[in-house]
Amino acid sequence: MAGTIIADQIEHSTAGSLDTSYVVNGSAKAWVRINGIAATIDDSLNCGSLTDNGTGDYSVARVNSMSSADTYYVIEGQYINSQNTNGTDWSGTTSATVQYKVYDSGARDRDPVGYLLVGDLA
Amino acid sequence: MSILKADALQGKTAAGDIDVTSEGGAATMQLQQGLAKMWCLWNQEGSVSIRDSFNAASLTDNGTGKGQVNFSSAMGNSTYSYAGHHSDVGGGYVTTVINNTSYQAVNSATQFRVSMLNGDGYQDSKYCGYSVLGDLA
Secondary structure, eight states, rough: OOOOOSSEEEEETTTTEEHHHHHHHHSSSSSEEEEEEEEEEEEEEEEEEEEEEETTTEEEESSSSBSSSOEEEEEEEOSSOOEEEEEEEOOOEEEEEEEEETTEEEEESOOOEEEESSSOOO | OOOESSSSSOSSSSOOOOOOOTTSSEEEEEEHHSSOOOEEEHHHEOOEEEEEEESSEEEOSSSSTTEEEEESSSOOOOOOOEEEEEEEEESSSSEOOOOOOTTTTOOSSOOOEEEEETEEEEOOOOHHHHHHHSOOO
């Protein structure tokens, strides 16, 4: 590491100040945009390889583990031709299972599927 | 308490790369990559208006249920990730459409487009909230 600054607060000259805990705790710890049709990752943070588990079902490995499986997440997928729901099952601290389903016709591969994860890194 | 007073933060080795230590101390992550590059809560119903936002310059009303947030600072590409939802005002299932040509919801580096449906019809929602994560230009 080239240099380290240790501070409890960051202060801007005009825009106010912020505890650095908000920077650490308030930052996304993982996000990914998945091409569910090709089963590839378009872009991501803290996500390693993607495994295609089947239609609308993917596993995404994390680079850095979370401290707990109880993390907040949001996921969105592309609409197709019916009424949709999105589901994500973060089954552990080191990997995730991302599933995309349609209410009336089951799992679907879609492009793109995006997700955001907020919580504590290990 | 120690306070760092600065108007800008910049990496020493690479200007766009500042690492922060994780909560548990076991890892470091890049500060820039974990920050939302845009978030916006807006009213899509009637005269569209931004309720609160970051890096959202304006809205464009593309018709009933078709929202567009124009970025103040552009993204580096159009393949950024996103998250969010809009409220259900009519009952039934609420559907978000992103990156779909048929529904005029294709994103670009300068704008985030979303179409909102309730069932199979377009619907304006009073509370639309989305965030964008990825690389700024």
